Amino acid sequence: MAGNGIVRHPQDMVLLLKAAGEVTRLRLLALLAQGELSVKDFTEILGQSQPRISRHLKLLADAGLVTRHAEGAWAYYRLYREPASDGLVDWLTGNVDPQATELLRDREKLAALRQAHRDRAADYFATIAQSWDKLRNLHVADEAVEAAIIDAIGSELVGQFLDLGTGTGRMLELLAGHYENGIGLDSSREMLAVARAKLDEGEVAHAQVRLGDITDLGDYRGQADLVMLHQVLHYFDDPGVVLGHAAACLRADGRMLIVDFAPHDHEFLRTEQAHRRLGLSDQQVEMWARASGLNAVCRQKFPSAKEGGLTVCLWVLEPAELRNVKGV
Template sequence: MSEATDLVGVLRAAGETTRLRLLALLADGEQSVKDLTEILGQSQPRVSRHLKLLADAGLVRRNAEGAWAYYGLADDGIGGDLARWLVGRLAEADPERQRDRQRLVSVRAAQQAQAAAYFAKVADSWDLLRSLHVAEEAVEAAILAAVADRSVDTLLDLGTGTGRMLELLAGHYRRGIGVDSSREMIAVARSKLAAAGINHAQVRLGDIADLEPAAGRADLIVIHQVLHYFDDPGRLLIQARQALRPGGEMLIVDFAPHELEFLRIHHAHRRLGLSDPQMAAWARAAGLRVSAASSFPPSDAAEGLTVCVWQLTDDPGDHH
């Protein structure tokens, strides 16, 4: 097939109103079919059909996770380039575009409210819940090994929860800041840090997807068991990257891909684990690279979850 024929196919796929609306929404981050259906007010089969045409033409990429599928703009190629070019020429003031964006904001707010309600319910028992089916001791040993004998000026723990990472790494930073959007989690974290006598760390209520500049820039950013609560982990990494000093590092801890759908239904998970290729692509988009990765399988392979630890290094050629 000639390049001209390929290009005509891509143009045909993009040249339809609903599909243009989908491209515009996906330019704002990865979305699930469920959320796109709600935003557009169209049936799931219809939205899925449009997405399939866009994916077949190379304009978007699809990532299946259990019963759900997530879509985002293609990372590269003719399709990805054309998708971004088209979205860049859509009028921001277009009423339909504004309505879609408002609905996207509403959908994300509803997701955050659902997660906040869950975290408020489990705050007191969070550490116990998190340790279920996970080789927590081995994971924490790997986190300490990743930091080794270094001591950094500022450590930023995003989605700090009960402050466990601030506690574990207390000997490796001069100033620690934990940020979390759950008041209940923050209360537990403050209590635990005070009880442990850790007075060089503080926790703040805040949105880790929209960090306040007052938090400053960190030498080391830790994101521990957080990314699977977000529809678009890559978008969060790009936001976090802005809080990283040149030459800084990120330490990401999360689950490997799995099929435990109940975690999405009952425990507010949005993504069923993260793969090495996904992490590499998200890191690259944020101007970072994966410098090391390790995984820790559960003691019970039938029920448990594999935990991964990724070290992301600042790419000196791409400072933001």
């Protein structure tokens, strides 16, 4: 199959059609149209064994309909957005009856599964709200990272700062002298209680925190000069979707800062601390950014001094159109 997405051989088209032309694989494609999912997610939703699901996914991957990303002991899949396969998947999912029993049940199970993931993360946050900053210090060289964040923002005062997944409000507190108005969103009431107390203590009157879902940001669309995602994306099944919602909040000349872990193999963070992703690679962040109309203009890494510690990464993203105007 050519790199420009044109199918040049009949065999390629037959391969695509054969891969998509089976009920289970069609269900998998329909689910992936809702976002990135793991093999474990598919087994729970479809009620089929892991080997069987993996075989179906391999056929889809071999045909160029999906892409696979290994992450520790797990593997995540997403639709391969390339013209030939993309058009076929869009046609299939757009013409099949969405109320068909199996597809309807799959979507209901997917919604329940994702809600369970969110509930688990919320429960975790509720249990560690008071010690969240201390816990983060065990994994992150905070001083170096925070200095880099301040340096990335620069000396010019930011108008509207939107901190998504604000947690204890540390970013609102740290950057208090760098923005005119700050809003922190989080889904944990316990975290917000801590954040409010810290902001009150620090007399940060120009910032507020709100209970909210950072995948439902319609009220903030196009309003932010700076959006922050600080140690947030690894808690989501599909970080690209979250990044897309966050990007929609940016003004035309806004910027986004992402702080998260580099890829690692500490499975306990998934099993014990509700992490859905074992770190994010540069390639993943750049791919998600491009899909959201952004470009990565700066990347920095901060390895831990501890043996077996985690590396923290800082990415600065800007709208692609702004970058083109600058001639970068």
